[in-house]
Amino acid sequence: MTVLLIGYDLRRRGGIERLGHDLRAALEASGQPVQVLDTRRLGPGAGGRWLGRAVFLLRLTWASRRCRLLLSLHAGLLRSVDPLLPRRLPRLAWLHGVEVWGRALPPLAASLRRCHSLAASSGFTREQLLAQPGPWPPVQVIHPPAALWPDDTPPAPLPSGLRLLTVARLAAAERYKGHDLLIDALAALAEGDWHWQVVGDGDDRPRLQARVQEAGLADRVTFSGAIDDDALRQAYRQCNLLAMPSVCGERADGSWTGEGFGIAYLEAAMAGRAALACRRGGQTDLVQHGLTGWLVDPDPGSIAAALAEALADPDSLVRRGGAARRRALQHFGRNRFTAAVARWLEGQG
Numbered sequence: 001m002t003v004l005l006i007g008y009d010l011r012r013r014g015g016i017e018r019l020g021h022d023l024r025a026a027l028e029a030s031g032q033p034v035q036v037l038d039t040r041r042l043g044p045g046a047g048g049r050w051l052g053r054a055v056f057l058l059r060l061t062w063a064s065r066r067c068r069l070l071l072s073l074h075a076g077l078l079r080s081v082d083p084l085l086p087r088r089l090p091r092l093a094w095l096h097g098v099e100v101w102g103r104a105l106p107p108l109a110a111s112l113r114r115c116h117s118l119a120a121s122s123g124f125t126r127e128q129l130l131a132q133p134g135p136w137p138p139v140q141v142i143h144p145p146a147a148l149w150p151d152d153t154p155p156a157p158l159p160s161g162l163r164l165l166t167v168a169r170l171a172a173a174e175r176y177k178g179h180d181l182l183i184d185a186l187a188a189l190a191e192g193d194w195h196w197q198v199v200g201d202g203d204d205r206p207r208l209q210a211r212v213q214e215a216g217l218a219d220r221v222t223f224s225g226a227i228d229d230d231a232l233r234q235a236y237r238q239c240n241l242l243a244m245p246s247v248c249g250e251r252a253d254g255s256w257t258g259e260g261f262g263i264a265y266l267e268a269a270m271a272g273r274a275a276l277a278c279r280r281g282g283q284t285d286l287v288q289h290g291l292t293g294w295l296v297d298p299d300p301g302s303i304a305a306a307l308a309e310a311l312a313d314p315d316s317l318v319r320r321g322g323a324a325r326r327r328a329l330q331h332f333g334r335n336r337f338t339a340a341v342a343r344w345l346e347g348q349g
Contacts, residue, residue, distance in 0.1 A: 241310060286328070
C-alpha cells in the first residue's frame with residue numbers, strides 16, 4: 001500500500017514545496033509507492049479556492065482509507081484534516097520552524113501527539129518543540145537537501161572583492177530576514193570593493209529600495225526581484241558570501257521569527273560560498289562560526305565588523321567557502337537525505 005503525502009500547493013517555488021518534491025523522490029528511491037495530494041485553486045477568486053479545497057478533502061477522505069500511512073508536510077494542514085482521517089491510520093508530520101514555535105504550537109499539539117513520529121528540519125526546531133510540555137512522539141532531525149544543485153556540481157571560482165547575496169522574500173511580514181540590518185551595516189562600512197545583490201520580491205521591496213537610496217548605496221546594490229533557478233544558480237556563482245542575518249526571537253505577542261533551517265544557506269554552501277548569519281536559529285545546524293562562515297549578533301555593528309573582516313582577508317572567504325561545501329556534502333547531501341527518510345519510515349506502518 002502507498003504512503004500518502006499531503007501538502008499545500010506544490011506548484012509554488014518555496015523551500016517547503018521543494019522539500020515536498022524531494023520527499024517524494026526519496027520515498028520512491030527507497031521503494032515506497034507514493035500518492036501526493038496537495039491543495040490548489042481550481043479557478044479564480046474565492047470560488048476557485050473553495051472548490052480546490054473541497055476536491056482536496058474528498059480525495060483525501062478516499063485515499064486515506066487506502067494507504068498504509070500519511071505524511072503531512074505541514075503541521076497546520078494535519079490539524080485541519082485530522083477529523084477526516086481514520087483513527088488507526090499511522091500519521092507522520094514534518095516540522096519546519098515558526099509554525100511550531102511559541103504560541104503557534106498549542107493549537108497543533110493534539111494532532112502532533114497523535115503522530116507515530118515527527119521530522120524536524122533542524123535541531124533548533126526539535127529543541128523548541130521538546131521544550132514545551134509533552135509528551136511528544138519521537139522527533140527525528142532530517143535536514144532538507146539543496147535541490148538547486150546536484151551534489152557533484154563543481155563550485156565556480158570566487159569573484160574578487162566582497163560580493164554579497166541575499167535570497168529571501170521581501171515581505172513586510174517577514175522583516176526578520178535581515179535586509180534592514182544589512183543596509184545599516186553597509187552604510188557604516190561605506191568604503192571598499194563590495195556589491196550586494198538582493199534576490200526576492202514582495203510588498204516590502206519599495207521600502208527597502210527607498211532605504212538603500214537614502215543611505216547613498218544605490219550604485220552598489222542590485223534588486224533582482226524573483227528569478228528562475230538558472231538565474232539563481234548564476235547569482236550564487238557571482239557572489240562570495242551569502243549574507244542573511246535572519247533574526248530569531250519571540251515577539252511581544254508570543255509569535256516567533258527566525259529560520260527553521262534556511263535552504264539558502266545550504267544552497268550557498270553547495271556552491272562553495274560561506275555565509276553570514278545570526279547566532280540563533282535553524283541555520284546554526286549548517287553555519288559554523290570561523291569555519292564555514294560568520295555567526296553574528298543581530299545588530300549593524302556586529303555585521304559591519306564581519307564584513308570588514310572579510311574585505312580585509314579575502315582568503316577567509318575561500319577557506320570558509322571550501323569548508324562550507326565539504327560540510328554540506330558530508331552532512332547534507334541528497335544521498336544522506338534519502339537514507340535518512342528511509343530510516344525514518346522503517347516500522348512506521
